[in-house]
Amino acid sequence: MKKTDNQMLVIFGASGDLTARKLIPGLFNLHLAGHLPKNFVVLGASRSDLSDDDFRDRVVHKSPYLKDKIKDAGDAKTKAFANKLYYEDLGKDYDTDYGDLRKRVEELKDKHDTSGNIIYYLSTPPTLYETVAKNLADAEMNTQNHGWKRLIVEKPFGYSLETAKNLNKGLHRFFEEHQIYRIDHYLGKETVQNLLVTRFANSIFEPLWNRNYIHHVEITNAESVGVEKRGGYYDKSGALRDMFQNHLLQLVSLVVMEPPIGDDAEEIRNEKVKALKSLRVMKDEQTLYDNTIRAQYVASEIKGEKVKGYREEEGVDPNSTTETYAAIKFYVDNWRWHGIPFYVRTAKRMPTKVTEIVIHFKEPHHQIFQESGMHRDNKLVIRIQPDEGILIKFGVKVPGQGFKVERANMDFYYSSLAETYVMEAYERLLLDAMQGDATLYARADEVEAAWEFVDPILNYWKSGKDVRMYGYAAGVWGPENADDLIDDRGMWRNPGENLADDPGYCVIC
Ligand SMILES: NC(=O)C1=CN([C@@H]2O[C@H](COP(=O)(O)OP(=O)(O)OC[C@H]3O[C@@H](n4cnc5c(N)ncnc54)[C@H](OP(=O)(O)O)[C@@H]3O)[C@@H](O)[C@H]2O)C=CC1
Numbered sequence: 001m002k003k004t005d006n007q008m009l010v011i012f013g014a015s016g017d018l019t020a021r022k023l024i025p026g027l028f029n030l031h032l033a034g035h036l037p038k039n040f041v042v043l044g045a046s047r048s049d050l051s052d053d054d055f056r057d058r059v060v061h062k063s064p065y066l067k068d069k070i071k072d073a074g075d076a077k078t079k080a081f082a083n084k085l086y087y088e089d090l091g092k093d094y095d096t097d098y099g100d101l102r103k104r105v106e107e108l109k110d111k112h113d114t115s116g117n118i119i120y121y122l123s124t125p126p127t128l129y130e131t132v133a134k135n136l137a138d139a140e141m142n143t144q145n146h147g148w149k150r151l152i153v154e155k156p157f158g159y160s161l162e163t164a165k166n167l168n169k170g171l172h173r174f175f176e177e178h179q180i181y182r183i184d185h186y187l188g189k190e191t192v193q194n195l196l197v198t199r200f201a202n203s204i205f206e207p208l209w210n211r212n213y214i215h216h217v218e219i220t221n222a223e224s225v226g227v228e229k230r231g232g233y234y235d236k237s238g239a240l241r242d243m244f245q246n247h248l249l250q251l252v253s254l255v256v257m258e259p260p261i262g263d264d265a266e267e268i269r270n271e272k273v274k275a276l277k278s279l280r281v282m283k284d285e286q287t288l289y290d291n292t293i294r295a296q297y298v299a300s301e302i303k304g305e306k307v308k309g310y311r312e313e314e315g316v317d318p319n320s321t322t323e324t325y326a327a328i329k330f331y332v333d334n335w336r337w338h339g340i341p342f343y344v345r346t347a348k349r350m351p352t353k354v355t356e357i358v359i360h361f362k363e364p365h366h367q368i369f370q371e372s373g374m375h376r377d378n379k380l381v382i383r384i385q386p387d388e389g390i391l392i393k394f395g396v397k398v399p400g401q402g403f404k405v406e407r408a409n410m411d412f413y414y415s416s417l418a419e420t421y422v423m424e425a426y427e428r429l430l431l432d433a434m435q436g437d438a439t440l441y442a443r444a445d446e447v448e449a450a451w452e453f454v455d456p457i458l459n460y461w462k463s464g465k466d467v468r469m470y471g472y473a474a475g476v477w478g479p480e481n482a483d484d485l486i487d488d489r490g491m492w493r494n495p496g497e498n499l500a501d502d503p504g505y506c507v508i509c
């Protein structure tokens with residue numbers, strides 16, 4: 001068990017949705033599990049006029065996100081947690097003198113003996129990240145003289161390669177790279193971390209994990225919801241920035257990377273950066289045309305209920321060309337992956353919520369047996385969510401005369417480890433930052449390498465030149481044309497819609 005120093009967490013943008021929905025519940029779980037250090041306080045800061053008690057009511061006692069947990073935890077434990085929370089009103093602007101904030105931090109440090117160790121969490125709109133870092137530096141709140149200082153930065157990290165580079169430069173003026181923790185909540189998911197273990201703690205997968213045995217790799221991230229109340233934000237972002245540049249390229253890097261020499265944060269991140277740098281950047285228009293597909297959901301009915309189209313959503317421009325679906329085919333230019341296509345798609349308003357990685361192996365060179373069904377290949381399905389687990393599809397003999405072969409499943413579900421408590425992503429990531437472990441946080445060069453790959457696609461889509469924007473009915477698996485991306489061996493693997501209801505459907509088959 002790693003050591004967690006006494007410390008303070010200062011959250012900027014503490015009146016916002018993320019604080020209430022993810023950060024405080026994550027901290028509450030850590031409190032209940034006994035993972036918070038003995039001396040620990042949270043200081044929320046934003047422009048809203050709130051007292052300490054207002055803040056506690058808002059994010060704990062009256063929080064819809066903690067209602068059930070509070071029932072289970074009981075009053076005493078809840079109160080003990082709430083008493084660790086404080087609030088400081090920043091006045092009208094984040095771009096202000098942080099003298100008062102500093103005074104409050106000093107006061108709380110002395111009162112709770114938090115030893116001067118501080119994490120600053122930037123949960124504000126991204127336009128304020130650098131401003132807050134600068135004002136912290138101006139108030140000398142970034143100095144490491146009396147305890148360490150860390151800075152957690154929320155997504156999105158930049159809007160393009162250029163803005164990401166500028167943000168890195170801007171933050172590096174006030175904090176050193178080892179102090180900066182760029183969050184990507186997919187890295188906090190247990191199943192995502194398990195990818196490393198699956199690959200590098202077993203000897204059965206790694207020998208096959210290359211161009212000699214793998215035919216193609218497919219990654220799907222599907223959400224059944226639309227843009228909900230985030231239309232304003234989403235319309236300026238789109239699926240490629242919102243999910244692909246960060247979360248999905250993180251998954252890609254874990255699939256593609258070479259074995260690190262150890263489990264040290266830098267060793268692992270060095271390999272991930274190399275992996276991202278080896279993605280073949282699409283430069284010419286024909287390649288971009290042939291290998292990228294974007295689409296928007298249009299109004300439809302799902303299970304008898306009318307569902308709005310993307311352009312009718314609140315906060316979305318009625319003529320918007322922002323994609324809610326993106327499918328990209330690409331290659332990885334290195335020894336291991338030469339010539340192997342990767343197909344990655346992400347979308348909202350799909351039939352179900354699912355994220356999975358499918359490794360499609362090559363078929364046996366020589367077919368000896370008769371096989372039912374069209375697929376003779378082995379597949380390794382890594383289910384990130386829901387029904388987290390791993391499945392291998394392989395051929396077995398159909399009982400009876402002769403040698404008929406059918407595909408069977410061998411599966412593992414995380415839920416079978418029932419007694420093991422699985423931390424929520426934010427909970428895990430917060431604890432790691434508290435312990436100074438940056439393994440599951442993105443490094444500056446990693447983020448920039450991901451943008452290097454994504455930028456030309458965004459620019460091409462923005463150019464509008466011959467760029468297709470397909471529509472798909474909310475509740476279907478995207479535009480049919482997306483199947484055209486996949487070459488000689490079929491189509492996207494669309495996991496069944498009613499995972500639980502369909503008796504013939506095995507959850508990850
Ligand atoms: N919510 C989520 O699920 C996720 C959020 N994020 C990221 O986390 C950060 C915070 O997100 P979230 O909490 O949802 O955002 P919200 O808009 O709910 O909250 C941000 C807070 O920042 C303050 N703020 C300062 N200036 C502005 C401004 N010009 N417009 C709006 N708010 C302002 C507001 O507090 P006040 O007015 O009191 O100062 C507000 O409470 C963002 O960068 C977002 O991209 C990332 C992943 C998921």
Ligand SMILES: O=C1O[C@H](COP(=O)(O)O)[C@@H](O)[C@H](O)[C@H]1O
Pocket residue numbers: 223242243
């Ligand atoms: O970062 C984001 O992620 C969520 C999906 O997260 P998940 O953990 O539920 O898979 C997505 O809905 C949101 O648009 C995006 O900003």
